[in-house]
Amino acid sequence: MKLYAHxxxxxxSVHILLRxxxxxxxxxxxxxxxxVRAFGGDYRQINPRGMVxxxxxxxxxxxxxxxxxxxxxxxxxxxxxxxxxxxxxxRYAVMEWQxxxxxxxHKATSPLFWPLDQDAKAFVxxxxxxxxxxxxxxxxxxxxxxxxxxxxxxxxxxxxxxxALFFNIDLSELPNIQGFLRRMGKRPSVLNALKAEGxxxxxxxxxxxxSQPFEAYAPTGHALNGTGLHANLx
Numbered sequence: 375m376k377l378y379a380h381x382x383x384x385x386x387s388v389h390i391l392l393r394x395x396x397x398x399x400x401x402x403x404x405x406x407x408x409x410v411r412a413f414g415g416d417y418r419q420i421n422p423r424g425m426v427x428x429x430x431x432x433x434x435x436x437x438x439x440x441x442x443x444x445x446x447x448x449x450x451x452x453x454x455x456x457x458x459x460x461x462x463x464x465r466y467a468v469m470e471w472q473x474x475x476x477x478x479x480h481k482a483t484s485p486l487f488w489p490l491d492q493d494a495k496a497f498v499x500x501x502x503x504x505x506x507x508x509x510x511x512x513x514x515x516x517x518x519x520x521x522x523x524x525x526x527x528x529x530x531x532x533x534x535x536x537x538a539l540f541f542n543i544d545l546s547e548l549p550n551i552q553g554f555l556r557r558m559g560k561r562p563s564v565l566n567a568l569k570a571e572g573x574x575x576x577x578x579x580x581x582x583x584x585s586q587p588f589e590a591y592a593p594t595g596h597a598l599n600g601t602g603l604h605a606n607l608x
Contacts, residue, residue: 375399376430378420380406381574382540384480385427386567387530388443393563394529395451401570441472444526457526464520471512471519471527478505479534486541499543506548509535513550517557524561532558532576539577555579 377392377399379385383406392399402412409417409424421428421436429437429446437443448457458464482505485498509531512519518528535555538545545552558564559578568576 375432376402378402378404378417378426378428378430379571380404380426381571382533382536382568382576383426383574384440384530384533386533386571386574386576387440387526388427388429388447389567389571390529390532390561390563391444391447391456391526393566394456394524395447395453397447397451403571440530441469441476444472444530448526455523455525456529467520468525468527472530474508475527475530475534479509479531483534483537486537502538502543506535506538506545506551510548510550513554517554528554528558532564536576536579539579540575552579 375392375397377385377389379389379401381403389401404411404417404426406417406424406426411417411420418424420430421438423438425438427438427440427443429443431437437446445457448454449460457468479502482498482502486495490498509519516522518524519531520527532555535551539555545555556579559580565578568574568578
């Protein structure tokens with residue numbers, strides 16, 4: 375399999391799951407804004423939609439969309455801890471959170487990547503605050519969205535919540551979200567994925583006693599275009 379990803383974009387969630395499942399894969403870092411592949415070429419020749427993530431299977435089939443790819447990977451690896459068995463209430467709980475993240479968090483955060491004026495940005499941030507509150511309450515007394523165990527929903531939540539740090543959104547009154555980000559930032563699959571992707575949109579939230587909250591990972595042989603790296607990620 376081959377994953378096409380942009381550093382710190384929502385495709386990071388799929389990258390994390392690939393490392394959690396230990397399924398063999400190749401990684402190609404692309405510039406999703408310019409639609410350019412790592413070493414040149416039009417990314418839209420691979421994925422006509424021009425977005426990430428995209429997962430190319432062994433037979434050449436291309437899967438897109440976070441929720442679909444997550445289910446495919448977890449089911450293929452037989453990882454019912456990450457994506458519970460089909461037909462169970464536990465699976466529907468994970469899928470419910472995946473849907474909320476996709477429709478309420480991901481798409482609500484995306485406008486901050488656009489060239490908006492200050493009033494528009496303030497409106498987006500205000501709307502986001504209510505959605506963050508939903509997550510904050512869900513994480514009360516539990517380390518992950520559905521309970522004590524990490525699932526595919528948490529893999530998706532991590533990059534989307536981390537964009538709050540990229541945009542300097544104040545999370546000081548959201549201790550459960552801060553705790554979640556810190557836990558995720560210590561997870562080997564997350565650290566390895568970030569290191570492989572190189573510097574991008576995701577901030578690793580550290581304890582206050584540690585150095586700086588942002589940790590920039592050096593690229594690992596992946597060519598990146600410098601222009602437009604932080605815009606129009608959808």
